[in-house]
Amino acid sequence: MLYNDKDSALRQRARRVIPGGMWGHMNAANLPEGYPQFFARAEGARLWDVDGNEYVDFMCSWGPVVLGHHHPEVEEAARRQEALGDCMNGPGEVLVDLAERIVDLIPHADWVQFQKNGTDATTVCVTLARAGSGRRKILVARGAYHGAAPWCTPAPAGVTAEDRAHLLHFEYNDTASLDAAAAQAGDDLAGIVVSAFKHDVGRDQEMPTHIFARRCREICDRTGAALIVDDVRAGFRLNLGGSWETVGVRPDLSAWSKSIANGRALAAVTGNDKFRDAATKIFTTGSFWCEAVPMAAAVATLDVLKRDDGPARMAKTGTMLREGLDALSRRHGVPIRQTGPVQMPLVLFEDDPENQKGKAFCSAALRAGAYFHPRHNMFLSVAHTEADIGRALEAAEAGFNAAKRLV
């Protein structure tokens, strides 16, 4: 059997019935040579493609899997709720249990509302900022990803100028550009949307500076606009109280999804009392937003993350990975840049404007059993063990050998 025989056959079938073979960020056509499109199963920190190849998984489903695939306590909680009911005429009791957990865990949160995807959550935050302030302008960092709705999708196809009429841009961590955008919004400023840290694809990651985070807060305090932290990608990996707890600045509203239910479909908006009225006024809903099984999974996920200090455990294995890759890079004489928090690593190669070295590294490491990404930040989970990191570093050795051939 060839390395990816079955995957190729499935892709061929898919191309006939799915435009482009696959949509969005999970389209493997955007990945280097050899990356599979289709997966058969996943367990802990490991992933098997449809051809039976096994990988140490450093994408964790692009973030959602924070405790590891099939975490037994989460699965048990989901099974128990499934036996009772999932999609009913209204939420289960678990809605209130989960909301209480979240309000206890997240210092800025006085209340919470649930949705399904990160885009739902960021879009609800923008609507809330406008409903609460009675104004229109929203400031967003240039190049930041906040979802796939017309107001924020990175692809212009199908988007009208009107969809974005009230957006103004600034550069992340640049207070002068933030001030300028706020001045341009004037007395029509409804909110500032800011990522937990700068995690734009293909660019070195940056944590928010204290000065920048404080300036966001000051502008919102001065004007009555909403400070919105988009914690969809980073939430529950850096700090269980919210990623901006690390810089000591609390938002008015936060958007969450991805890892909240360890891989089940759930998103949340948390807010403070300033926006409670607005949250009662806007009409926000979806046929599946009250499903009880993902909520039960979320209760278990948050309890385990808290009990086991998930962020610290991911920081430990993430540090091992970072130090191991640095050592390999020095030994092979192939310089790399590793940026962002160790729980969400990004590895870029020096002198690699077309990402050729990154792709060669990833393709070779994939063959040797580690699923890395050449341009997007990756994700550690609590399931990664020292043995998994050791295995991944062996695979990375093959990656560095391949990248070295391009130097």
Ligand SMILES: Cc1ncc(COP(=O)(O)O)c(C=O)c1O
């Ligand atoms: C920072 C951020 N915001 C929002 C979203 C949108 O989330 P979803 O894909 O669940 O709609 C994402 C998804 O990657 C994200 O990374």
